Amino acid sequence: MKDIRYLKGVGPKRAGILAKIGISRIDDLFFYFPRKWEDRKLIKTRIPPGFAFLEPSVVFRGKVVSIKDVYTSTNLRIFRAVLAAGDAEIEALWYKRHNPRYDVFAGIRKLVAPGAEIWITGRPDDPLFNTKISVEEFYSCADTEAQALHINRIVPVYPITEGISSKFMRKAISEAIAERGEAVPEILPMSLAAGRGLMTRQQALTAIHFPESYFELLEARKRFIYEELFLMCVAWAIKRKQTKRIRKGYSYEIRKNLLTPFKENLKFEFTLSQKRAINRIFSDMQAPSPMARLLEGEVGSGKTVVAMCALLLAVENGYQGAFMAPTEILAEQHFITFEKFLKNMNVKFALLTSRIRSEERINIIEKVSKGGIDILIGTHAVIQDEVEFRNLRMIVIDEQHRFGVRQRAALRQKGEQADLLIMTATPIPRTLFLALYGDLDLSVLNEMPPGRTPVKTIMAEEEYAFAQVLKEVSGGRQAYAVYPVIEEGDLKGLKSVKKEFERLKKIFKGFKLDMIHGQMPGKEKKRIMEDFANRKTDILVSTSVIEVGIDVPNATVMVVNNAEQFGLASLHQLRGRVGRGNIESKCFLVADLKTPEARQRIEVICSISSGFELSEKDIYMRGAGDILGMRQHGDMELKIADIFADASVLRLAIEDRNAILKTDPRLLKPEHSELRKKLFELYSEKWNIIDLS
Ligand code: ADP
Ligand code: MG
Numbered sequence: 292m293k294d295i296r297y298l299k300g301v302g303p304k305r306a307g308i309l310a311k312i313g314i315s316r317i318d319d320l321f322f323y324f325p326r327k328w329e330d331r332k333l334i335k336t337r338i339p340p341g342f343a344f345l346e347p348s349v350v351f352r353g354k355v356v357s358i359k360d361v362y363t364s365t366n367l368r369i370f371r372a373v374l375a376a377g378d379a380e381i382e383a384l385w386y387k388r389h390n391p392r393y394d395v396f397a398g399i400r401k402l403v404a405p406g407a408e409i410w411i412t413g414r415p416d417d418p419l420f421n422t423k424i425s426v427e428e429f430y431s432c433a434d435t436e437a438q439a440l441h442i443n444r445i446v447p448v449y450p451i452t453e454g455i456s457s458k459f460m461r462k463a464i465s466e467a468i469a470e471r472g473e474a475v476p477e478i479l480p481m482s483l484a485a486g487r488g489l490m491t492r493q494q495a496l497t498a499i500h501f502p503e504s505y506f507e508l509l510e511a512r513k514r515f516i517y518e519e520l521f522l523m524c525v526a527w528a529i530k531r532k533q534t535k536r537i538r539k540g541y542s543y544e545i546r547k548n549l550l551t552p553f554k555e556n557l558k559f560e561f562t563l564s565q566k567r568a569i570n571r572i573f574s575d576m577q578a579p580s581p582m583a584r585l586l587e588g589e590v591g592s593g594k595t596v597v598a599m600c601a602l603l604l605a606v607e608n609g610y611q612g613a614f615m616a617p618t619e620i621l622a623e624q625h626f627i628t629f630e631k632f633l634k635n636m637n638v639k640f641a642l643l644t645s646r647i648r649s650e651e652r653i654n655i656i657e658k659v660s661k662g663g664i665d666i667l668i669g670t671h672a673v674i675q676d677e678v679e680f681r682n683l684r685m686i687v688i689d690e691q692h693r694f695g696v697r698q699r700a701a702l703r704q705k706g707e708q709a710d711l712l713i714m715t716a717t718p719i720p721r722t723l724f725l726a727l728y729g730d731l732d733l734s735v736l737n738e739m740p741p742g743r744t745p746v747k748t749i750m751a752e753e754e755y756a757f758a759q760v761l762k763e764v765s766g767g768r769q770a771y772a773v774y775p776v777i778e779e780g781d782l783k784g785l786k787s788v789k790k791e792f793e794r795l796k797k798i799f800k801g802f803k804l805d806m807i808h809g810q811m812p813g814k815e816k817k818r819i820m821e822d823f824a825n826r827k828t829d830i831l832v833s834t835s836v837i838e839v840g841i842d843v844p845n846a847t848v849m850v851v852n853n854a855e856q857f858g859l860a861s862l863h864q865l866r867g868r869v870g871r872g873n874i875e876s877k878c879f880l881v882a883d884l885k886t887p888e889a890r891q892r893i894e895v896i897c898s899i900s901s902g903f904e905l906s907e908k909d910i911y912m913r914g915a916g917d918i919l920g921m922r923q924h925g926d927m928e929l930k931i932a933d934i935f936a937d938a939s940v941l942r943l944a945i946e947d948r949n950a951i952l953k954t955d956p957r958l959l960k961p962e963h964s965e966l967r968k969k970l971f972e973l974y975s976e977k978w979n980i981i982d983l984s
Contacts, residue, residue, distance in 0.1 A: 293316060293317045293318075293471065294306075294315065294316060294317070295309055295310075295314060295315055295316060295317055295319070295320070297317075298317055298320075298463060298466055298467060298470070299466045299470075300459075300462055300463060300466060301463060304454075305454070305455070305459070308452060308453070308454045308455055309455065311452070312452055312455075317467050317470065317471050318467075318471060318475065320460075320463060320464050320467045321464070321467060321468070321472075321475060321496050321500075322930065323449065323460070323464070324499060324515065324930050324931050325447035325448055325449055325499070325500065326448055326449060326450045327344050327345070327346060327448050328344060328345045328346070328445050328446065328447055328448065328502070328508060329345075329346050329347075329348040329412075329445070329446045329448055330345055330346065330347045330348060330445055330446075331348050331350045331412055331441070331442055331443060331444060331445070331446045332350070332443055332444060332445070333350055333352065333443050335347060338505065339505065341509070342505060342508075342509070344512070345445070345505065345508065348412055348413075348414075348446075349412065349413060349414065349415050349421055349424055350410065350411070350412045350442060350443065351374060351376070351379075351381055351383070351410070351411050351412075351424065352376060352408070352409070352410050352432065353374035353375050353376035353379070353380075353381070353408070353409070354374065354375055354376065354406065354407070354408050355372050355373070355374055355403055355404060355405050355406060355407045355408075355409060356372075356373040356374065356375050356380070356405065357372070357373045357405060358370070358371065358372045358373075358400075358403060358404070358405060359371045359372075360396070366388055366389045367386060367387075367388065367389065368386075368387050368388070368389045368395060368396070369384055369385065369386055370384070370385040370387070370396045370399055370400075370403075371383070371384055371385075372403050374409070374411070380422070381421070381422045381423070381424055382422060382423045382424070383403075383411050383413075383424050383426050383429070384416065384423060384424065384425055384426060385399055385426050386425065399429075402429065402430075402431055403429065407431065408431070408432035408433070409429055409430065409431055409432060410429060410430045410431075410432060410437075410438065410442045410443075411424060411426045411428070411429045412426070412427055412428050412429070412441075412442065413425045413426040413427040413428070414427065428441060428442075428458060430442060440461050440462065440465055440501075441458060441461060444501070444503075445501075445502045445503075445504075445505070445508060446461070447460075447461060447464075447499075447500050447501070449461075461500075464500050465500070465501065468496065468497055468500065468501075472493060472496060472497060473493065475492055475493055475496055476492070476965045477491060477492045477493070477965065478492065478518070478965040478966045478968075478969045479492070479518065479521070479966065480951070480962045480963060480966065481962070483947055483951070487517060487943065487947070489513065489514045489517055490510050490511060490513075490514040492514070492518075494511075495510070495511040495514040495515060496511075498510065498511035499511040499512065499514075499515060512931065513940075515930075515931050515932075516931055516932040516937050516940055517940050517943070517944060519929055519930060519931055519932045520929075520932050520934070520937065520940055520941050520944040521944040521947060521948060522966075522969065522970055522973060522974075523929070523944075524725075524729065524941075524944050524945050524948040525948050525951075525952070525958075525966070525970055526729075526970060526973070526974040526978060526980060527725075527729025527730060528729060528948060528952055529970070529974075529980055530729065530730045530974075530978055530980055531729055531730040531731075532956075533980060533981060534580060534581065534583055534730055535580045536580065537580050537581055537708055538579050538580060538708075539579065539580060539581045539708035539709075539710075540708065541610075541684065541708075542577060542608075543573075543576045543577050543604055543605070543607075543608045544607075544608060545573060545577075545604065545607075546607045546608070547607070548607055549603045549604075549606060549607045549636060549637070549638060550600065550603055550604065550607065552635075552636050553599065553600070553603055553632060553633065553636065556631075556632050556633070556634055556635075556636070557596065557632060559740065561593075561596070562592075562593065562736070562738050562739075562740055562741075563738065564588075564592075564735070564736045564737050564738050565593055565596065565597055565736060567734070568586060568597050568734040568735075568736060569597055569600050569601075571584070571732075571734050572584060572586075572597070572600070572601050572712065572734070573600075573601075573604060575710065575732070576601065576604060576605070576685075576710050581708045581709060581710050581711065582710035582711060582712065582732075583710075583711050583730060583731050583732065584711070584712050584713070584731060584732045584733070584734060585713045585714075585715065585724075585728055585731045585732070585733050585734070586598070586712060586713070586714045586715075586734050586735075586736070587714075587715055587716075587717075587718065587719065587733065587734070587735045587736070587903075588714070588716065588735065588736030588737075589716060589718075589736070589739065589867070589901070589902050589903075590716045590864075590867035590868075590871070591739060591740075591743060591867070591870070591871055592716075592736040592737075592738070592739055592740070593736060593739075593740055594689075594714045594716075594736060595625065595628055595689075596632070597736070598614065598687040598689070598712060598714060599629070599632060599633075601685055601687065601710070601712055602614065602666050602685055602687060603638070604685075605684045605685035605710070606638055606665045606666065608684075609682075610682050610683070610684035610685065611659070611662065611664070611665055611666070611667070611680050611681060611682055611683045611684065611685075612665065612666045612667075612683070612684065612685040612686070612687065613666070613667050613668075613669075613680070613683060613685070613686050613687065614629075614666060614667070614668045614669075614687045614689070615668075615669060615670060615671045615686070615687065615688045615689065616668070616669070616670055616689045616690065617670065617671070617689065617690050618670065619644040619645065619646065619670055619817065620817055620820055620821065620824075621689065621690065622642060622644055622668055622669050622670055623642065623644065624842055625668050625689070626640075626642040626668050629666070629668065638665050638666065639658075639663065639664050639665045639666075640664065640665060640666035640667070640668060641655050641658070641659075641664045641666075641667055641668065642668045642669065643655050643656075643667060643668070643669040643678070644669060644670065655667075656677060656678055656679075659678050659679070659680055659681070660678075660679045660680065660681055661681060662681035662682065667680075671688070683709055684709050684710060685709060685710050685712070686709050686710070686711050686712070687712045687713075687714065688711070688712070688713045688714065689714050690714065690715060690716065713731070716864070716867060716902075717860065717864065717902075718860075718863070718902035718903045718905060718906035718911075719906060720906045720907060720911065720938075721906075721907065722938060722941055722942050722945065723934065723938070723941075725945050735903065737901075737903060742873055743870070743873070744870070744875045744876075745870065745900040746866045746867070746869055746870035746876045746877065746878050746900065747875070747876070747877045747878070748866055748877075748878045748880065748896055748897045748900070749877060749878070749879050749880065749897065750854075750879075750880050750882060750893055750897055751879045751880065751881060752881065753850075753852070753881045755879075756850045756879035756881055757798060757799075757850070759848060759877065759879065760772070760799070760830065760848050760850060761799065763847050763848045764799065764802050764829045764830060767845075768845055768846070768847040768848065768874070769823065769826065769828070769829055769830070769831070769843060769845050769846040769847070770829065770830045770831070770846065770847070770848045770849065770850070771830070771831050771833060771837060771846060771848075771849040771850070771868060771869065772791070772795060772830060772831070772832045772833070772849075772850045772852065773833055773834070773835060773837070773849065773850065773851045773852060773865060774786050774787055774788045774791055774832070774833070774834060774852050774853065775834070775835075775852070775853045775856040775857065776788070776834070777789060777808045777809070777810055777834055778790075782856075785853050785856065786852050786853055788806060788808050788832055788833060788834055789806070789808075791832060791852070792804065792806040792832045795830065795832055799829070799830055802829040802830060803827065803828050803829045803830075804828065804829065804830045804831075804832060805819050805822060805823065805828040805830075805831055805832070806819075806831075806832045806833065807819045807820065807831060807832075807833045807834075807836060807837065808833060808834045808836055809834060809836045816836070819831070820837075823843060823846075824842075824843050826845060831846075835857070835861055835864075835865060837865070837868055842871050843868070843871065844871045844872030844873075844874075845872060846868065846869050846871070846876075847869055847870075847872070847874050847875075847876040847877070848869060848876060848877050848878075848879070849865065849866060849868060849869045849876075849877075849878045849879070850878075850879045850881060851865055851866075851878065851879070851880050851881065852881045853881070853882065853883065854880035854881060854882035854893060855882040855883050855884060855885070855886075855889035855892070855893065858892075858911075859892055859895065859896055859905055859908070859910060859911045860906075860911060862880070862892075862896045863896065863902050863905055865878070866878035866896075867902075880893055880896070880897070888910065891910060892910055895908055895910065951963070958970070
C-alpha cells in the first residue's frame with residue numbers, strides 16, 4: 292500500500308509526524324476519524340437532537356473595511372479587522388505572542404487587507420451578539436478550493452498533534468480520498484451490511500470526513516461504530532479459541548487431602564451456587580487448556596472460599612498459587628481469613644506487602660522461588676514485579692474487573708500456562724461481559740449465604756438519616772457518610788467531605804469521626820481504614836474511595852449525600868460496604884432529584900437489591916464506564932464507538948458475530964477474506980492473535 296510520503300502536500304517532515312500518530316500509509320488516513328464536527332454552513336438550521344458530536348461555529352463572509360494593530364501591555368499582540376457584509380459588521384481578532392524579530396501577523400496581513408473579500412470562522416468573544424470573533428481559520432473568497440473543504444459546510448475537526456493542524460488533515464484526507472478512496476475494500480459481508488442497513492464502506496468514508504448533511508454524518512458514524520464493535524467482538528472470539536487451544540501440560544487430581552480438612556474448618560455448608568462454581572473451576576483446572584474464568588458475586592456472596600478451593604487443589608497437586616488483592620489492606624484481610632480457615636493444615640502461605648521489609652521480605656521471596664511457600668498473598672504489584680515462583684499454577688485476582696486482556700497476557704508470562712481466576716463484585720451487564728471478556732468463562736454466585744438480610748436502601752431527608760446514624764452509633768455500631776466531592780467548589784452546589792466533616796463533628800458530638808478521600812497519601816488512607824476496621828472510629832466521612840475497601844461487619848449504616856451524583860453501579864458498590872455482618876443494615880440516600888433520570892436511578896436502586904438484576908437495566912450502563920474501569924482497561928482503544936453509549940449496536944454486533952462464526956468459524960469463505968485481513972491487521976499484534984487457518 293502506498294506510503295504517506297507520496298501524497299500531495301506531505302513531505303518527509305510531515306510524514307515523520309504522521310508516523311508518530313500511527314499514520315504511515317495513505318489508507319491509514321481514512322481511519323483517522325474526526326474528534327468532532329463543526330457546522331460551518333453560512334445559513335444554518337438548528338442542529339437536531341442526537342448530534343452531540345456536532346458543534347455550531349460562527350462563519351462570516353465579508354469585505355475588509357479596516358485593519359489595526361492593537362498593542363497590549365503584555366507580550367500579547369492583537370490584529371483587528373473590521374469586516375462588512377450588507378448591513379452586518381463584525382470585528383475579527385487574531386491573537387499572537389509578540390516576537391521582536393519579525394512581524395507575527397505578516398501572513399495574515401497579506402490576505403486581510405482593506406478591500407479584500409474573506410471568509411472567517413471562529414469563536415465569538417461576545418456570544419450574545421456574535422460581533423467580535425476570535426478567528427480560528429480564514430480564507431480568501433477567491434479560494435474556491437478552500438471554500439469547498441473548510442468553509443460553508445460541515446467540517447471535520449481532528450485530534451491535533453504538534454505540527455499537524457485540522458486544516459492540514461482535511462486537505463491530506465481529501466487528497467487521499469480522491470486518490471485512493473475507490474480502492475478501499477468493503478470488509479463486512481454484503482448480507483450483513485445490507486441486513487443492518489449500513490452505508491457501504493466507501494460511501495461512509497467520504498461522509499465521515501466530509502458529510503454533505505447532518506443525516507449523512509449520522510449514517511456514516513453508525514457504519515463505523517458498528518464496524519469497530521463488530522471487529523472487536525470477532526477478535527474476542529478468536530482470542531478465546533486460541534486460549535482453548537493452548538495445552539498447559541500438567542494435570543490435577545482431586546485428592547482431597549487438603550480440601551476435606553478445609554471443608555471441616557469452615558463450619559458452614561457451601562451454597563448451591565458456590566458448589567456449582569467450584570465444580571466448574573475444578574473441571575476447568577482438569578481440562579487440558581488453562582482456565583480463564585471470571586467469578587462474579589455480590590459482596591458477601593462468599594467468593595473467597597471458592598477461590599481457596601481452587602488454590603488448595605493446586606497445592607494438593609504439588610503446585611503453587613497466588614492470591615492477589617487490589618490493596619494491601621484487602622490482602623491483609625485475606626491473610627487473616629487464610630489463617631482462620633487453614634488452621635492446623637499442612638499448607639504454607641505467606642503475606643507479602645510493602646509493610647513487610649528487608650530480611651523477612653527476602654526470606655519470603657526466596658522461599659517462593661524454591662517452592663517453600665505454597666500460596667502467596669499480596670497485591671498485584673508485588674507479585675508482578677519481584678517474585679519468581681517455582682511452579683505457579685493457580686492465580687487468583689480479587690476485585691479486578693479492570694483487568695484487561697493485555698494484563699492477563701502479561702500475567703500468563705509469569706505463570707506460563709497457569710490457571711486464572713478473576714473475581715469481581717461489580718455486576719457486569721451480560722452484553723458488556725461478552726464484549727469485554729470474550730476470552731473468559733463466567734461463573735456467577737447468585738445467592739447469599741443463609742442468614743444475610745439485604746441492605747435496605749431508603750431515600751431520606753438528611754435529618755432523618757442522621758437520626759438513624761445517631762441511633763446506630765449510640766448502640767455501638769459504625770457508620771459511613773459519603774459525599775461526592777472533596778472540596779467545596781470542586782463542583783458547584785455539592786456537599787464536600789472537608790466541609791461536612793467539620794459540621795458532622797458538631798452534630799455527632801461525643802463520637803469519634805474521621806475523614807478519608809482520594810487526595811490523601813496512601814499510608815494515611817490505610818491508617819484511617821484500619822482505625823475504622825478496629826472500631827477506633829465511629830463515623831467515617833468519605834468520598835467514594837471506600838468503594839472497594841475493607842470488610843467492617845460492625846458498620847451497619849451509610850448515608851450517601853448528593854446521591855443523584857452517583858451512577859447506579861457506584862451506588863450499588865457503596866451500599867455493599869454495609870450489611871457485611873448479621874445485623875440488618877441500611878443505606879440512606881439523600882438526593883436532590885432535579886432530573887427525571889436522577890429520580891429514576893434512585894427509584895431503581897431503592898427497589899432492586901440484586902446487583903445482577905440492576906446491571907441489566909439500561910440506565911445502569913450510563914455512567915458504568917468509570918466504575919468498570921474501561922478507561923484504564925487498555926483494550927478499549929476504540930476510535931469512534933463507545934461501548935456504553937453504543938450498547939445497543941454492540942448487542943447487534945455480538946449477534947452477527949455469532950451467526951457468522953457459526954457458519955464459518957475460521958473466516959475462510961471468500962466473502963470473509965477482507966474481514967479476516969482487517970481483523971489480523973488490527974488485532975494480531977495488539978492481542979497476540981495468531982492466524983488460525
Ligand atoms: P465476597 O464474595 O464479598 O468476597 P467473602 O468471601 O468475603 O465474600 O464472604 C463473606 C463472608 O461470608 C465471609 O465471612 C465468609 O466466611 C462467609 N461465607 C462464605 N460462604 C459461606 C457460606 N456458604 N455460608 C456461610 N457463610 C459463608
Ligand atoms: Mg471479597
